[in-house]
Amino acid sequence: MSKHAKSSGDIRRGEPPLEFDLDRRSALRLFVGGVAAALTSCGKPPEEIVPYVQIPERETPGLPLQFATALPLAGYGRGVIVTSVEGRPIKVNGNPRHPASLGSTDLYGEAAILSLYDPDRSKAPYSSKRIQSWSSLEAALRPRLDRHRTKQGEGLALLTGRITSPTLLAQIEALTKAMPLMRWYRYEPVDDDAVRGGAMLAFGQAATMLPRFRDARVVLALDADPIGFGPEQVRFAREIIEARRPRAPDESLRLYAVEPDWSLTGALADHRLALQPERIRNVAIEIARTLGAGLEEPGLPEEASQFAKTVAADLSARRGAALVLAGPRQPADVQALCHWINAQLLGPADFIAPVDRVATGHSESLRSLASEVRVGGIETLIVIGANPIYDAPGDIGFGDTVARVPFAVHIGCYRDETAERCTWHAPLTHVLEGWSDIRSFDGTASIIQPLIRPLYDSRDVHQILAMLQGELSASSLDIVRNTWKTAGGNDWDGWWRQTLQDGVVPNTASGKISLPEPRLPQVAPAAPAENYTLILSPDPSLFDGSMANNAWLQECAKPFTRQVWGNALHLAEADAHDLGMTDGDVVQLKRGEATLEAAIFVRPGQATRVISTTLGYGRTHAGSIGSGVGFDIYRLRQADTPWLSANVTISKTGRRENLLRTQHFFELEGEAEELQPRLTLADFAKGNRGDFKLNAPDANLPTLYPAPQYDTYEWAMAIDVSACIGCNACVVACQAENNVPVVGPEEIANGRDMHWLRIDDYVVDGRPGFTPMPCMHCEHAPCEPVCPVAASIHDSEGLNLQVYNRCVGTRFCESNCPYKVRRFNFFGYADGQEYANLGAEITKAVFNPDVSVRSRGVMEKCTYCVQRISGARREAEKEGRNVREGEVVTACQAACPTQAINLGNLSDPKANIHSLRTDARSYALLGNLGTRPRTTYLAHVRNPNPDFGKARR
């Protein structure tokens, strides 16, 4: 964490020193001017100012507005509805009309709002070590472009990430038409080359599989993580959880997972097998053989072989509702084999033409750019929105490559690693600042509309492309409208308005394509690897690293390890034991020439001989938050097999590092089973609870306290632990909604954190599980009687409230909270000591004006989003009625992709919350303490295959 010891000098670097050259007269003049300024400084500005008499259209001061737009992740869009307060976007919500959102969000979408106000964003073009104007960039670029144009674009190259924007694709196409020899390369670190290759191999044509999980009853994930982090996460998680909602075992989706490390899918699965990535193909072969494929018999260890056979039997028994998925880490032939298996099983999956139309692989594209540069074929390189110096696979050597390009321009939101190596850098607008459009993973297009004028002198991608085409004053709105001008029919303006309102362009989802019968690829079984294999995955917090400067994401605890502010190498328990290593030991990884030193976490349940880690860390030019956090694994990444590298050696360095986590893991003696009880569906369906003891929410213990009185509403929350996949969307949503500050790595190391909602990670029987922990709003709240100044009180609607300005900070409430959900401002985390950006003025724009910003020395905690309750109550009172069911939705509830969180009013006898509280699975956490929590849980239910006997890991 050496980087965090930064001096305030850092932020001043680059500013010219102030110089004063004063004589007596001018000093006096300044003095008089200063006195005059001081006299007027508290009043009106000297110029005439115009009061807010004419309110802008649609704007009512104090009332937020909602705008539909879309946010990209790995190039694919997720529809969102952004809340804007007096022209200032403050919160991202899901768009129910959008197929990749369904009304929910993911943590990256929630955190995008913080990046908008990131003070480290690039604010002006930059070249020759100083800021420049756009016109000087244009002046430098124009003669070069003119020269390329005369040569039909020879020597000009464009490098972008994955592009699904119809407008941008049209612009690139137009540019290519004007300059046929111009080359367009594209590279996205979270690629899908193997998946794409698998479809090519199986069907002879490119196709994207879209599983229909709602129709599936048995799913086998072979190193696949459909509910893991990515643009499809929300949709797939929703579908899988809905298919698994407790009902008869045969009607509920049973999930099997074979994977080398832990994924969210593996955690959710009813049966999971840890296996080296190379040998996962053997499971696929085994299953294909039972379906009649003439493939060589794979050698599998007894346990794995038994697993494969049982799964194969289950899959075959549910023909038509059985599906096998292979993840992007598996090579193309395994992918193709899975397509063949699915065809035999009549698996519920649709195929569409790839939304990303470029056929060339990502690594291949980047490599051909590198070799083109090496032979001197590129004179001008325009990098738009990509950061290949950081995220290119190490063996391409892209850093040296860019240095050879005579004229390289980087256009991006940050002056990042690539910007530092390019001749020019120019700022790109944030996605919430400009017009554009984008397709989701299933092809549905959305119009991206700006929520705010660009904060800085930046331009969006369409303006950049127009500039390359020679148009200097293009309007992005016109360019985007132009793309869609044929779509709207007669009433185009109405269509456009409706489309913007909906956030989805109607009828744009890709149509299903019919494919030939997949071929059976000749897949040879693999022998177990001799050495260690390094496997990578997108990071649960930072994804690919482009969002590394987002403090909300940096401080979002990763599932399984609860690590924050850094990444680690994960090692199986047995391997760590053999190597004599424990958590925090720094090891040296070596693959060929490349080496890397990093600290390890021992991860029970990971396959042996596997080292797993995540992308996105080790940034050097991310900004004041993200630079220097963690280690950069891209350097060890291979272009050919980007997600795994075989033959890695590992050795101890003897050093240790303090890895930061928000939850520590202990050997427990039954606490986990009590706090996170697990049922099996078969037992549950029979009404048999087994040895499962639940504190039913309404089994109230005797008490001496008088019964509480409520006048109107009685708010309560029910959280379905079965539906929680551990994705952290709720955690970041809560942070955004409630102005929850970040504390920074030093404070995390001190054991402090501020999240109002945390995810508890408990391992029962070797299987991790997740429990979201907001405040329980106990009816007999232990925090209330101990507060000497009545800052912790109960209101008439059953909410346990914290009165910030009454709090003196005795912290007795947190001492006495059995759930430990209260958070104390040991320093002024939100108010003057914001981590690392030192409270830059612009970051205050992100605050929700309905929620107080807490000062130093006070306690705070989850309020059930009391500001939203108040808002709904005001609306209801205006109309002279009660708040209706579903009118109050907390931020965590709105964000949850699987709708695991439900808030309701207990005083309404028809409310759904009653059925959730009386459900057979319902339990009160630590209800035996007599706290009568208003937040209750629905127990975790698995649907194990009875053929397995006892549920195994």
Add this chain to the structure above:
Amino acid sequence: MTMVTTINLDAATEESRWTLPQARGLEAANASIAAPLLERNRWNWLIWWIAFAASLAGSIVFFIAIYLIFSRGIGIWGVNTTIVWGFAIANYVWWIGIGNAGTLISAMLLLMRQPWRASTNRFAEAMTLFAAAIAGIFPIIHLGRPLYFYWLMPYPNTMHLWPQWRSALIWDFWAILSYILFSIIFWYVGLIPDFATLRDRARTKAPALIYGALALGWRGSAQHWHAYEVLHLALACLGVPLVVSLHSVVGMDFATSLMPGWQETIFPPYFVVGAMYSGFAMVVCLAALVRWGFRLEGLITIAHFNVMAKVMLMASIVMGLSYATEWFTAWYGGERADRGLLAFEFTGTYAPMFCTLLLCNVVIPQAFWFSPIRRSIATVFAIAVLINIGMWLERILIVWNTLSHDYTPSMWRQFLPTVWDWLTTFGSFAFFVLLYLVFVRLVPVVSMHEVRKLIAQEGPR
């Protein structure tokens, strides 16, 4: 000046006496106590000055730490989200425990007619006063917003806000406040006849004036003595329940919670005994130092150490029983959290400290069963120091163990003290020493009139 008391003509036997021959006699007692105050030049103050300089430096550090707590916040301490209490609470309980013994010695022993208290009660009461005052600092600086500590008081305000009376912290606030006020009054009342003695013995004008003013016109008349005796006895009767309630309330700060290891009915009596225990240990330390520093061997005798060692022995047995009761109920109750906490105490992060505390508080004091150890000032002093360390460890571990290992394993964390934790702790000790050094230089360390009474009762040599 004469004393209204009966001279016991049947002289007591040498064994049952609480004074040595060289101090026997009313004038001898007066002279040996008053000399350091009135005849400064004849006294060697070098060691006092060295100690004063050191404790002044430590006190400055203490106040710098307090300044930082106000200016930067309590984040400078090692307290964290799980273990929200730390050294400040432990120090508070420790100091208030020490603050108990003076009153116990003065009031309880007075009511129990233990004559030997005469030579020790004055400096024990001073210790009480200073310890209670320092203890009173900690609950304030421990607050997240110490500026608003007065919100715990029921004062009229425009928002009609009152304290929340169910909170043990409010009871605590009143308990400390009334105890400090009581201690000041009790101490001062006991000092009035001695101030008069000093006024009368003063050879220069300034002390005569200052001590005269402090003596409030005491003339030693029979009426004065009568009023004094009645008031002193009445205060003593008030003091005993107060001291018991004070530490019971401190115990209830923990016991009225929901946490394993805190929610125990044994806490109030157990805290009272613990307070008496650490207080006596501190009195023993101070007695040894005062005896040595002011050459009061004649008044503070081996017999005093012997009897105080016996009290500590008794207290150590009660403490051991209390610990055992806690463990037994945790096990017998069968609650997972309680049993888990018990296992954590013996095997967890703080287990070495826990074993040290058992050693210091229960095992080592068993040496007091042996008379030679009770009668050696060196060993009594050493064991008393260990008891004070052990009692401090007990207080910090009550806070740490429970908060580090409660109902929610996902939030189990450790406490890592920072340099400011240590500086506030040792700084408060330095401040105590500073106050004490000022006290011994200005006020008679032993109650002259009560010693005279003791000598008179014991009869002539």
